[in-house]
Amino acid sequence: MDKPRLIEADFPIRRVSEESVREKSIRHGHISTLHIWWARRPLAASRATALAALLPDDPARRGELLRLVAEVSPWEVANHPGAQPHPALQKARELIREAFNGRTPKVLDCFAGGGSIPLEALRLGCDAHALEYNPVAVLILKATVDFPER
Numbered sequence: 001m002d003k004p005r006l007i008e009a010d011f012p013i014r015r016v017s018e019e020s021v022r023e024k025s026i027r028h029g030h031i032s033t034l035h036i037w038w039a040r041r042p043l044a045a046s047r048a049t050a051l052a053a054l055l056p057d058d059p060a061r062r063g064e065l066l067r068l069v070a071e072v073s074p075w076e077v078a079n080h081p082g083a084q085p086h087p088a089l090q091k092a093r094e095l096i097r098e099a100f101n102g103r104t105p106k107v108l109d110c111f112a113g114g115g116s117i118p119l120e121a122l123r124l125g126c127d128a129h130a131l132e133y134n135p136v137a138v139l140i141l142k143a144t145v146d147f148p149e150r
Helices: 013-023 043-054 062-071 087-099 116-123 135-149
Strands: 106-109 127-130
Touching: 013 043, 013 062, 043 062, 043 087, 043 116, 062 087, 106 116, 116 127, 116 135, 127 135
Parallel strands: 106 127
Antiparallel strands: none
16 A cells, blocks of 8 residues: 555545535435434545545546546445445445455544444445444444444
């Protein structure tokens, strides 16, 4: 992982911001309906930044990679019905595994709070780990990340 990451070179901030704002109005199936958490990060932004941080920058493919980062940000991509993930999310998972030589990368969020970053890292196919010292946040993390996997 010695190559610069995509997020260091560029990021589709306008599109991700628009999706993050739109996500605020979603009330069905969204983790924000589970419990009020004052510092909850938008899932769209968490998913997009995690992907951009995991992918190495490739100036020759930068436009394609930035389009993919923007494509994974809508809620419909995360909440895709059916057994198979959304094609954009599947492509993101493939590129991440390719960037890590076929291995599953580990993602650590040391101050996980409401769990947006670990949840989206899991969605991207990573081995996510979350730490939190606030007991209320720990319970929210369990309900967001641990319990659904069981």
